[in-house]
Amino acid sequence: xxxxxxxxxxxxxxxxxxxxxxxxxxxxxxxxxxxxxxxxxxxxxxxxxxxxxxxxxxxxxxxxxxxxxxxxxxxxxxxxxxxxxxxxxxxxxxxxxxxxxxxxxxxxxxxxxxxxxxxxxxxxxxxxxxxxxxxxxxxxxxxxxxxxxxx
Numbered sequence: 001x002x003x004x005x006x007x008x009x010x011x012x013x014x015x016x017x018x019x020x021x022x023x024x025x026x027x028x029x030x031x032x033x034x035x036x037x038x039x040x041x042x043x044x045x046x047x048x049x050x051x052x053x054x055x056x057x058x059x060x061x062x063x064x065x066x067x068x069x070x071x072x073x074x075x076x077x078x079x080x081x082x083x084x085x086x087x088x089x090x091x092x093x094x095x096x097x098x099x100x101x102x103x104x105x106x107x108x109x110x111x112x113x114x115x116x117x118x119x120x121x122x123x124x125x126x127x128x129x130x131x132x133x134x135x136x137x138x139x140x141x142x143x144x145x146x147x148x149x150x151x
Contacts, residue, residue, distance in 0.1 A: 057091045058082040058146070061101055066113045077113045078151040083134065083142055090141035097138060104133050123147060 062080035069075070083101065085091035094101065112118050112126045127145045134142045 055084050057085040057088065057143075059085065059091065059094050059098070059101075060148075061098075061105065062148075064102070064106060064109050066109050068110065068113060070114055070116055073116065075113050075116055076151075077109070077118075079109050079112070080148045081130075082146045082148060083130075084144045084146060085141055086143050090138070093138055093141050094134075100137060101134065104137060105130055108133070118150070123150070 060080070060082050062078075064079045065077070066079065067074070067076045083094060085094050108126055108130055111129075112122055115122070118126070127147065130145045131142050134145075
């Protein structure tokens with residue numbers, strides 16, 4: 001009944017009390033941040049998190065399209081990858097022999113899709129086989145094979 005007749009003025013005092021109690025916490029939190037290492041949050045662009053740019057010694061190969069019948073099913077795939085050379089001289093060798101690279105990698109791509117959709121172990125085997133065969137053909141010019149697109 002008292003609240004209905006008069007206006008209650010305790011809200012301003014309650015707000016002042018809350019502010020007075022939280023102010024030392026806010027000041028103390030700022031002092032702790034100054035003493036320790038400042039927390040830096042770096043935001044990366046969406047494109048940086050989804051796609052990785054190849055190194056400067058890389059050569060893009062593909063896309064290579066494969067369509068075959070495996071186990072009574074038609075399997076189609078598309079493969080694009082990059083071959084990273086050891087240095088600039090090796091990159092020049094690989095660039096000049098790009099037709100030979102396609103000749104080496106195309107049978108490996110067919111082997112990759114021969115059992116249907118490739119799994120992780122088949123992809124790893126493809127990369128290691130491609131690196132071994134390219135290194136035997138071009139004299140240890142390939143550092144790593146990076147798979148860019150696999151459908």
